[in-house]
Amino acid sequence: MDSFAVETSEAQQTLDLEKNGHVERTQWVLNAPEPPSFWREVLDSVKKTIKPPGNTSEILKRQPGSKRVVLFLQAIFPILSWGRNYKVTKFKNDLMAGLTLASLCIPQSIGYATLAKLDPQYGLYTSVVPPLIYAVMGTSREIAVGPVAVVSLLVSSMIQRLEDPETNPTAYRKLVLTATFFAGIFQAAFGLFRLGFLVDFLSHAALVGFIAGAAIIIGLQQLKGLLGVTHFTNKTDVVSVLKAVLRSVDHSWSPHNFILGCAFLSFILTTRFVGKRNRKLFWLPAIAPLISVILSTLIVFLTRADKHGVKIVKRIKGGLNPSSVHELHFNGPYIGEIAKIGLVIAVVALTEAIAVGRSFASVKGYHLDGNKEMLAMGFTNIIGSLTSCYAATGSFSRTAVNFSAGCETAVSNIVMAITVLISLELFTKLLFFTPTAILASIILSALPGLIDVHEAYRIWKVDKLDFLACLGAFVGVLFVSVEIGLLIAITISFLKIILNSLQPGTEVLGRLPGTEILFDVDQYPMAAETLGVLAVRVKSALLCFANANFVTERILRRVSEERKDAKGSTSTAKKVDLVILDLSNLVNIDTSGIASLEELHKNLVSNGMEIAFTNPRWQVIHKLRLANFVGKVGGGRIFLTVAEALDACIGGRRAAI
């Protein structure tokens, strides 16, 4: 065959393709390879979920034995891989960040421990072991691990219902440690089985509302310390707490406590304001709490104000974290309850840690592996629960300080932990005279950062239903209880998904000038509808029992309205006689959906109209074929694109005329 013949035949082919293009392309649609079966998809999804990212396992296989062990250890302990490139210059930054962190962490830890209704030293313990474990297992470079306000509130509000921390502190502490152990187990399990998506169930909007509500609850609880009240309520909802406050204001409160607390609270808030104005002074708000503790302790010590009603911390047990293996109890009467509490703590703590970690990771442009993070957090809490620590996670405020202080790696966490350890060994005796009002004011000073009104407004502006989830969580936490708030938020979030699938709209399509593609005429007013043709697209990814009838009724109503209008008007308006249903959006369809498409087809045809279906996706065309839908409507009624359907149907009609 000479070159000329080849060229001619190629030209002929191109011409054929041009002419019969849509026929051939319809064949492409109809003869697509089979999509993976249901079982295959389930298997694949499990495999993809369980398989570590990248081709780690393949790389592992290629290596000799010893190297394999090293790689495996590096995967579990990331410090082994980044530690090898660790330099002195980095350490300088980490040291500074770690010391700044410690100065903020010591007073906060003591305060959060009292919020969790534990002895102050347990807060300090929780700032020693967890940061060390996280430093060797975690992948985030900025997260500061330790006790945090919201989790401390969760612990006390849920566990004090089982055991009173005032009358039976040892039993209460045992329950707290057991719940921490369970939380660790759940977190590690989430990481191992790659259930990271579970953490996503608490949506961003719900989290904003939940944390804001929790912050207000925490703030109200601090009034106990600030007013120097002895008897207080164990409930967390705002009504009970306010009642307790009013009752105590009537009876016994000490103005000294209040004045001392407020004075230092304003001091801390002022330093924060200064720190915000002048970025270079970021360390000022970070060390202000420590300064407050030292100053107030000195004042009380010198004036012996504790004799005049100022409540003081008294003895803090010093020394290293004691072992608490014997304190875990797995056969008590509350074991089921404690496991449930552990699950709630696990989810909330992880959500907070991963939200914090992700936001700073994306600033520095690296990706946080959610599953590895969960594994690290899980081990952190498991080992923590064996060494007298209660539930730890990444702290919003301290992570921000760590970042501002210029931390480079998790070494700043190690520096912090060692500093806290030294304080535990040497300085706890000095905290004897620290007034409890100062601890309350340190916690109070951390709260404004948790109430993000600006973000709530942004959510309101962008998505009203998201705001509803946010508001639901907020109101639930505030007026009912912490768990109910969480439950409301999750329920609203899922209802939103169902609502979105329930009543999908349909959109009418028109051709945009200069393109061959059809778009929503509402979104693009310059898109032109074709006369006598109604091209519609379903605005949903799933045509199913819950929306299929709704969709077909909308389409039929629209058709009959347009036909009525055409009849009534005196203009040259043409009656709709071709309906094109664009299936582009549909990722899946169920048997009810197929039945309603069949009904639509029958109904339109028996009323003398034509119908064409365009761009069915993989699963959809597969199921339509299985249900013999293609046989019923005819393969010639299915096209790749709306433009082709238009050309074929209208072109064909013109040819017939």
Place this chain on the structure above:
Amino acid sequence: MDSFAVETSEAQQTLDLEKNGHVERTQWVLNAPEPPSFWREVLDSVKKTIKPPGNTSEILKRQPGSKRVVLFLQAIFPILSWGRNYKVTKFKNDLMAGLTLASLCIPQSIGYATLAKLDPQYGLYTSVVPPLIYAVMGTSREIAVGPVAVVSLLVSSMIQRLEDPETNPTAYRKLVLTATFFAGIFQAAFGLFRLGFLVDFLSHAALVGFIAGAAIIIGLQQLKGLLGVTHFTNKTDVVSVLKAVLRSVDHSWSPHNFILGCAFLSFILTTRFVGKRNRKLFWLPAIAPLISVILSTLIVFLTRADKHGVKIVKRIKGGLNPSSVHELHFNGPYIGEIAKIGLVIAVVALTEAIAVGRSFASVKGYHLDGNKEMLAMGFTNIIGSLTSCYAATGSFSRTAVNFSAGCETAVSNIVMAITVLISLELFTKLLFFTPTAILASIILSALPGLIDVHEAYRIWKVDKLDFLACLGAFVGVLFVSVEIGLLIAITISFLKIILNSLQPGTEVLGRLPGTEILFDVDQYPMAAETLGVLAVRVKSALLCFANANFVTERILRRVSEERKDAKGSTSTAKKVDLVILDLSNLVNIDTSGIASLEELHKNLVSNGMEIAFTNPRWQVIHKLRLANFVGKVGGGRIFLTVAEALDACIGGRRAAI
């Protein structure tokens, strides 16, 4: 300006459009008009739901007063509009169909009444008033209204738990009538407030499983009549019923009953087989039950077999439906329970009626107005409950007979009702010797039509999750209880929707030869990916808290894998440096979705890659604008189509080289 100048400028414009087309079209994307606000959408949806279809209200306004009343009445009573064109030829067909229907209906009604544990005449009552009401208010031309098997089972299984029909039949009947009244109120309310979509919650697949399960339960219950047993269980699950049957077979059963019942059951089934083979003999299976009743009554009367253990119906109270207004009780102890039962009956009865009506309407090519149907059914049951009728709905089997018998309008229902009325007045005394075993065999003969194994297999083939809902309903009804079966089916159906939104895949896009549009490369193996570009589309209509992180992680993993592969291989494979995220499928997005898109953008950019977003839909681009996403990534990163994004990004790069 002369014509030449105009032409040139036009040509220039076309050229400009060609050259800067994508820039202008991006402006179209970015400057789309605002979509209707959230409140507006809610209002519109309510309005569209409540507003009757078409422009009825506008037409009404244009008419004078008297005409307006006529039109309004016609909307409520469709008989006024189709009745005016009613002709004698139509009546001939309707008369034949109505008489055939009555001959099937009389024995079935008596049987279903015993299934509902009521006296036989209540079944006949229910075949008089409800068909008459439906005939003037309904829009379906084929539905045969009256008592049906599944609803009768629902009534007895739910109400006998509150009151024993054997020991206290009057109290039981009062509860049944009250529940019927509630069911009517609920149905009418659904119709008035246009809540038709509620009926869709029971998906087609679930209904198939539910009805099959109910049919088996009903069949087992008939063993009581067939075996002539006196004591039986009140439970409906298959295990309890089989136990009761085995127990009674041990003790006291009468072979006469069994032989009589089986003989006539085989006669009815034989006529059905003949009727199916020869379509012209459709009337044979329809009148076979009546023939069986007459023959068996004669046999018993002549042989006085009732003296030898054959159980007979005995007295059926004759005469017109008595009023039952005084039997409705709204202040008993069970009122809440009865209202709940009324709701379940309302939903199941409506689902059956609308499914039956729709399937025959689409055969004849007219559209059934679901909301009007619900209103009609509601009034049918309300008025029914005041005239000694229990819950009625459209019957599968009798509607099919009505259709085969050539009914034209609802007049066939009127003919049937009048025939039943005459029988009630004249012939009830003749039924004294009718053996109960015959009633059992008539019900049994109707059951095979309710167990649609073929359809269940089709569902299995097309959609495995749909089949799970079907199976769940079936097993739930069979082994637990009727309500649990319904609950399981609805739960599985909704879980399916959530599951579909939870883990959406992403699909890689490639250009199809001969088109400018990009399609899924898995579905179309001939689609070609562009070197160095990863074009992906999210397979979901909603990017939200539950799937956003999953989607971004999949994309990032894919990018890093492709980059690793490119590094490793020795071929000329090009590293991916442009990611195009096609948002076509996304109808909506929430704040978590926007946050994850921002994270994806930051992450890719900080790793030296480009990212472009294409075809954001109306709500999506609106929310992205509100969240200032467009400002953050730059408007130049957003395109109308993937092809334009490709051309702009790669073209721009070439120009730079």
